[in-house]
Amino acid sequence: MLTDTHISLAHGNGGRLMRELIEELIAGCLGDRLLDFENDAAGIDMACDNAELLITTDGFTVKPLEFPGGDIGSLAVHGTINDLAVSGAIPHYLTLNLFIEEGLEVALLQRLLNSLAGAARDADVRIACGDTKVVPRGEGSGVYFATTGVGLRTRSLQLGMSRIQSEDTILVSGPVGDHGIAVMLAREQFGLRGEVRSDAASVLPLAQAATELGGLRYMRDPTRGGLATVLHEIQRATGLGVRIQESCIPVREPVRSVCEMLGYDPYYLACEGRIVAVIATEQAQALLDAWQQLPAGEDAAIIGQINRDDPCVVLETELGGERALEELEDDPLPRIC
Secondary structure (H helix, E strand, C coil), X not given: XXXXXXXXXXXXXCCHHHHHHHXXXXXXXXXXXXXXXXXXXXXXXXXXXCEEXXXXXXXXXXXXCEECCEEHHHHHHHHHHHHHHCCCCEEEEEEEEEEEECCCCHHHHHHHHHHHHHHHHHCCCEEEEEEEEEECXXXXXXXXXXXXXXXXXXXXXXXXXXXXXXXXXXXXXXXXXHHHHHHHHHHCCCCCCCCCCCCCCCCHHHHHHHHCCCCEEEEECCCCCHHHHHHHHHHHHHCCEEEXXXXXXXXXXXXXXXXXXXXXXXXXXXXXXXXXXXXXXXXXXXHHHHHHCCHHHCCCEEEEEEECCCCCEEEECCCCCEEECCCCCCCCCCCXX
């Protein structure tokens, strides 16, 4: 239950407080039947015979604006089209709103916009319209981007948490935690430096490979709150248990090392170029093979299963024990997307 009297950073971290804010306050105030809080894009009936229009919207406030592997410009494109892709749609158009802080260096803004435009071209997505506002110095952290994405999904493709069944298999398309740690290291807050690069990229090729398999139930990109938060969303929506194996979850060694030094858990850190998929077990190996044939899916892995026995999200540890993965509370790394 939402009891807070003021908004904190933790209300934007993808965990319990954010869920309560969205479900109890935002949904309660807006109350539109079209709003879909369980998926990343909403379907709109446009009377098209073979496809339905999907629309999604997102905002980007990452700090620093540039980081190893990306920047806020390319991130705005990838983050938006990825929400469409994991919903089964082919992205076509974006809108772009810029909130620019007084005093931002023009050369920096140009780099960010060139990066955004390049990412859109690579994804074959057009920037259809937009708006620009300038806010007073000290009120904008340089620049914020807000985007809306539009795409088309074949009507016969049905994805959603309601389709998930007991004994289904869970996969992740690559190592988790790269983006969160790359941004944290770029801030140099802890006197640490490293070679970790953000995984920020389009997941459209991965999503298209998955949608070709008939047993696909659901896909999600694990951004705020990371892998653990996606698994909690599945468990809460389905009422089924989720069990994953620590030894199977891909985490790069530099990411694991930073997490051990600073007390972070990589399963709660944001990814910006990964997919978590749930698929019928008989199709799981086919999906793994398809992903591993793609450059972005070389390190894809089967990480666990849906079941009726566990009342929560359970992690089987490498030492042979098990522990419950709790729902995210505090924000480990604010402003990472």
